[in-house]
Amino acid sequence: MNCRKAEKLISKQLDNRLEASESAWLNAHLKICPACARLALEYQKLKNLSAELRIEAEPSPYFSERVSARLSSEAKLSIWAVVEKWYARAIPVFLVTATLLVGLLFLMQPAEPELSQSEMLLFQNQSPLKEMQAFFDEEKPENRQLKLLFAGLENLDSYQGDK
Amino acid sequence: MLAGKDEQVMEENQVVKLAQQGDTEAFSTLVRNYQNKVFGLAVNIVHNHETADDLAQEIFIKAYQALPRFRSESEFGTWLYQIAINHIRDHLRKHKKEKDALRLDDIPEPGGEEKELSLELADNQEEERRKRLITEKMEEMPEKYRLILSLRDIQGLSYEEISRILKLTPGTVDSRLHRARRLLRKKLAQALSQEGGKR
Numbered sequence: 001m002n003c004r005k006a007e008k009l010i011s012k013q014l015d016n017r018l019e020a021s022e023s024a025w026l027n028a029h030l031k032i033c034p035a036c037a038r039l040a041l042e043y044q045k046l047k048n049l050s051a052e053l054r055i056e057a058e059p060s061p062y063f064s065e066r067v068s069a070r071l072s073s074e075a076k077l078s079i080w081a082v083v084e085k086w087y088a089r090a091i092p093v094f095l096v097t098a099t100l101l102v103g104l105l106f107l108m109q110p111a112e113p114e115l116s117q118s119e120m121l122l123f124q125n126q127s128p129l130k131e132m133q134a135f136f137d138e139e140k141p142e143n144r145q146l147k148l149l150f151a152g153l154e155n156l157d158s159y160q161g162d163k
Numbered sequence: 164m165l166a167g168k169d170e171q172v173m174e175e176n177q178v179v180k181l182a183q184q185g186d187t188e189a190f191s192t193l194v195r196n197y198q199n200k201v202f203g204l205a206v207n208i209v210h211n212h213e214t215a216d217d218l219a220q221e222i223f224i225k226a227y228q229a230l231p232r233f234r235s236e237s238e239f240g241t242w243l244y245q246i247a248i249n250h251i252r253d254h255l256r257k258h259k260k261e262k263d264a265l266r267l268d269d270i271p272e273p274g275g276e277e278k279e280l281s282l283e284l285a286d287n288q289e290e291e292r293r294k295r296l297i298t299e300k301m302e303e304m305p306e307k308y309r310l311i312l313s314l315r316d317i318q319g320l321s322y323e324e325i326s327r328i329l330k331l332t333p334g335t336v337d338s339r340l341h342r343a344r345r346l347l348r349k350k351l352a353q354a355l356s357q358e359g360g361k362r
Contacts, residue, residue, distance in 0.1 A: 015322065
């Protein structure tokens, strides 16, 4: 436990961040613990070596000019990016608008007028006289008269119903 | 009367304002003022001149794009360093070499069964070899430890600067730095003991 604490304090000592009490405790510990004393030396050497690793170099020549050139080319690209961005946004907006318009047109369409039976038959490309023809094709005259009578009554009912 | 540093900050703030208004010459002035610092930061982390040059250019481009969002609450230099660190961090993440990275939990406490190691340096040649070894081992470390070691032990930035740039409390800087040094020491110890075994 003490050695663990000592290692932390050794690291702080490298940065001159030890408080007086911590410094006193560490020095006392290092006197009685050869492993931590060796560790303190190793950390110090490691820090010194690390400091020597510092590379003092400058960027390649014309650095600011190269940055300016890249900025202007990026600016041109960004204009296209804006166009593409708007173009990409315009597609869904167009689709939504078109759907709404089609929906509106569909809703605002006038209702279809109701067709009479004869008109329906004509619409279905059938002769409305065919049914009547069937009555006249009846051989027995009493049957023919009865059918005509019932058809007449049906027409009268539907006429009164319409009224 | 304003002190020299305050005058410099005021002057810089004016240049920054002009750059924010789209004055490209003002931005070029900022690039010239900070190019060595930004490049130095990058090259000391990635250890490659060309990569660092590219990274530094990209950092300034990012800074230019982010310039409208810069508020003078912090110094321009600190703000630029934050952009630089984030960009370098992204670069390291893309090119990470952490396959052999050790987990900190695996590091034994001092005084345990750890094989004795010595960083004694016999001569200059040996010292150069050790430096190369440190660089190599640092590159294997997770980026958060690599960054803090580079900022503090290699580039010598102050705790306050590191706190501001990495947005960490001084206490976190302390503990992260300690863990980073411990990990580096452990990696070196392993490498040196392996070398010792080969000899």
